[in-house]
Amino acid sequence: MTMEMLKIENLHASVAGKEILKGIDLSVNAGEIHAIMGPNGSGKSTLSNVLSGHPGYTVTEGKATFKGKDLLSLPAEHRSHEGLFMSFQYPVEIPGVSMTNFMRTAINEKRRYLGLEPISPTDFLKLIKQKRDLVKLDAKFMNRSVNEGFSGGEKKRNEIFQMAMLEPSLSILDETDSGLDIDALRIVAEGVNSLKSPETSAIVITHYQRLLDYIKPDIVHVLYAGRIIRTAGPELALELEERGYDWLIREFEESEKA
């Protein structure tokens, strides 16, 4: 029997009093990769922010269950401890906090939550080495402040590095392809693919088909005006690449009228 990783039911959310998500239903099973596509302003980033617990977003209706737990009642850090990871569209620079210190703190906070001892320094170094290799992130980055002075590509690779370090069961990649050249895109995608397993899932949020050439989705959703207006197999992404979103939006609006 397939395990249900994430179940979103009739999710409504607003930011600064404006409703952005207007009833999302989505179900992700373990081992699946879902792509969420859609035109600008459709609510893609809002969905990832709401799921990861950004304090600026208010859920007004609906629920989200993550591995059987009520996701929306958990603070952001506990969602992370439970295995939810969001790769930021714009990773934040944190001057004065070294990557090493940041990662050690993150891993130990998670271990504490799970009732485990802090990671030993040797295990930690081994883990860092192993995961760095995965995304080809140079050792020198570990002593630098988090994302400070990193190029766009380095920031995204750093996101996947952190994802690898934290070993999440559900990863949300929010526009991970934006600002990436083709080589960086391939490295990032390879990193994501190598972390794929029957027990883990991913939601890839993207505007373009490009990333989906490298990360093959099982299911593709189209988000528009705060709702999922179409769900289909990977062929939908190719069709969107060819025809754009307009035809889909027109069909949706006509069915709304009817």
Next chain:
Amino acid sequence: MARETYSELFNANRGLIDRGAAPVLNDMRDHAAAMFLRHGFPDRRVEEYLHTDVADWFSTDWGMNLARVQIPVDTAEAFRCNVPNLTTQTHFLACDRYVHREGGQQLPDGVICGSLSDISRSNPELVSSCLGTLADMDRPGIAALNTMFVQDGFMIYVPDNTVVEKPVQLVSLMQSPVQMLAVRRILVVLGKGAGLRLLLCDHSAASVPCMSASVVECSVGQGAGLELYDLEETSLSNTRVTEYFVSQQRDSRVHADIVTLTNGRTRNTFHSVFKGPGAELELNGIAIMDGAQHVDNYTFVDHQSSDCSSRELFKYVLDGESTGSFAGKVLVRPHAQHTASVQTNRNICMTGTARMFTQPQLEIYADDVKCSHGATVGQLDEKALFYMQQRGIGLAEARMLLMLAFMSDVLDRISLDPLRSRLTALVELRLRHGQAHCDGCNICK
């Protein structure tokens, strides 16, 4: 009001004060009393004291231990105030009295160090040639009051071309069963090419409100190097007014750090003057506050000579309803060409009720100089906080990391390695638990 009270106190007890002190100190009192009558205590009408009413602080009916009653102090316990991996020559002031301890000191030949009162008796010429030469009493401040009432304190004299390798630590402990004002004087004299690292630890074990009024004079000779670390970890009921007067001869270097981790009300005034070319000053400060704590640092750097550099960095973290103030004046006089001066003050207000006042002042009368200043007051970066939370770092821990990161550049400037790691740990402890207490030190427990 306070002016009349302290003048009367002085006149009524002049005999008592003189009896408890050395003639060198007594000889300075008449002039000091005249200066005190002229200026009194500074209040908010004086621009440099806009955010700290020192006159009001003195209006409390503090007692003064003019009769030199020996208040019992447990020095053995207090002396455990140590910095791991840092061996120091430790000296001790109980309130305003130098406490003699067993055991000899290992200092290079010619270095004179210990009780200001004792040295004033054993080496009166040396003391009278230095003491009071830097502390300007003819201006608003506490130098006049300090000179009127001072009976003891600490002195270190390092002769020409002598370097004291082992850092010298002076622990000042406020320990009194009754409300008390402790008047302390510290004199630091470095000859040509001399070197000294001095660590001043200001503690309180008093169960009642107490106040210290300290004047620190540092005369730094040609080519000499002084590292000065002032660490306040007193108590919420402590009031501290400290005034520094530093004079630097040509090619000398001074590094000073003023750190306030635990306090009640504090005003630090730092006057510094370049008397010869090629000298350098690095002046840093840290203040971490919450509750109703108040910290006011005022710095005045007087570039009187050419080719000198001054670099200032003060950082505050304010929580609760605390108030902080930083005002820094840099004066570049007409002949001080090739002056390089940077002054930076950065602050974080954690709450909407904390208040920070910052006022950089740059007065330049020379045309070939490089001077800059900057001041900011802000909050912790919310985006960074959420980013860290998403990676599993709880809000409290995330805030801590950001605050520590904020302080890291000031801490990184401390060149004495064991002290830097100690201070980093203390700052972290302070940010984590709200109260700093160095666990190596029994006073703070």
